[in-house]
Amino acid sequence: MNNTAPPETSDAARLAAASFRTVHGEAPEGVWAAPGRVNLVGEHTDYSGGYVLPFALPHRTAVAARFRDDTTLTVATLGSDRRIQHAPPMRVPDLTPGTPTGWAAYVAGVAWVLRELGMSRGADLVLAGDVPTGAGLSSSAALECATALALLAGNGHADPDDDERATIAGWAQRAENEFVGVPTGVLDQTASLCCVGGHVLFLDTGSGRREQVPFDAAATGLTVLVIDTRARHRHSESGYADRRRSIDHAMRLLGTGSLGEFDRPRLPDVLAALPEESRPLVRHVVTENARVLSVVRLLRQGRYADIGSALDASHDSLRDDFRVSSPELDLAVDLARSAGALGARMTGGGFGGSAIALVPDDARASVESALRRGFRDARLRPPRLFPAVPSPGAGRCAATP
Structure with missing residues (x-):
């Protein structure tokens, strides 16, 4: 192509x-x-x-x-x-x-x-x-x-x-x-x-x-809304490098050049072979790979609205296991979900930056209003909101x- x-x-x-x-x-x-x-x-x-x-x-x-x-x-x-x-x-x-x-x-x-x-x-x-x-x-x-x-x-x-x-x-x-x-x-x-x-x-x-993979959310009455929290991040000053070193170390311990070879059913055995501090990071990667495959299957079937739960699970894993979220990103995700988004997650390397939310068109105004109000109540700069096409x-x- x-x-x-x-x-x-x-x-x-x-x-x-x-x-x-x-x-x-x-x-x-x-x-x-x-x-x-x-x-x-x-x-x-x-x-x-x-x-x-x-x-x-x-x-x-x-x-x-x-x-x-x-x-x-x-x-x-x-x-x-x-x-x-x-x-x-x-x-x-x-x-x-x-x-x-x-x-x-x-x-x-x-x-x-x-x-x-x-x-x-x-x-x-x-x-x-x-x-x-x-x-x-x-x-x-x-x-x-x-x-x-x-x-x-x-x-x-x-x-x-x-x-x-x-x-x-x-x-x-x-x-x-x-x-x-x-x-x-x-x-x-x-x-x-x-x-x-x-x-x-x-x-x-x-x-x-x-x-x-075709992806025309607008044709199904949905919008991928970008929520730029305006909490700036710089990979060179964040924990990004630390996470990468930890993943590289885990792959050496597992004797592999790719965590993509491990599917979800093998996860317990994979984690058992790793030290405690590596397990949450590897758990995120293996389950995140599974989420990508799940979302691809749903998109191929045109089931766009059904991908929301995978977006939610991705953010929860990035927040809890990979530990790269931030208070601003968590706030954006929570506000969007509560106001009617079908799913929401941070996007990018984390430690600030942007989140995305899958929003029905008839809920977009309420989601955007909730985000602006919630950031104002938290005494944060207004988020920058725009649809991602x-x-x-x-x-x-x-x-x-």
Whole structure:
């Protein structure tokens, strides 16, 4: 299946192109954009060979590019205050992990990986986007994937096919892991590059097998509501790395490279072979994999309303066994459930960020009202609420005005 993004130009692409003209005084050679993602179910399973079920959001990060005849990389970004920020110019051959830091590190990391693959052509890049940062919606992966497509095009590798996109996702993950220093799995980058509109991506991270499963909640009177709690998270400053180290240790003890090989009936034997401190984490992963498989079966049957219990169980497991939720996420989930959501869960790495709720259209107003009121009563910032619509993956944008 061809995952190329549709030809229409997003707001992010227009902003990136306009900002490029502001910085460089001329139009870019091209604009590439990549989406953030929501993970319907399958959290903290992607770095242990498990199953995930993300879909791409309409929110995008765009990279406007002009390619150079040298190996210099210049990068600027349109900030949330609508001011353009510049990173110091970089030479691709000189890039090393840890320098630069901040937002420019994600761009530099991709260039560093491509350099290792023999692609060192420089570029002038200007970034803009509307994927909320720190909300657990993969803004960093969107930046990496848009950058990768732009730099690949500049090095003579445009329009990757579906299998090539999966490979590029691995390169982008390597940039985040080895250059930026954040030990994420491959879920986010694969979702940004390989999702298609109107579908969730059923990904077996152990084998790499991918299936596009139709998912049109709106046609059945349902909305996947994103609840951005505005409690910002940073994987590099959270317990994410600790959880990954613990899972890696458990897999070594079990003598396996993938927890995806263990089904739910084998769970008691698996847990008995582990030390006490590893058992809750592994219990979450094994049961979460089972929940993904259950949800996929229900979606194939068109039984969208029946997936709510799996979403609820996923959040409870992430809260109690994997211990990556937060008071704001628990509040959002509890409020949504009480006000009529069929199911709700945190999405993303946790420790803040966003939750999602599966909401009947006739209950959406009451759910949103309850969330705003509940956050106000808790003296928290108002949550940002918006529907999540499965959208196309990354690609080159149409010509911008």
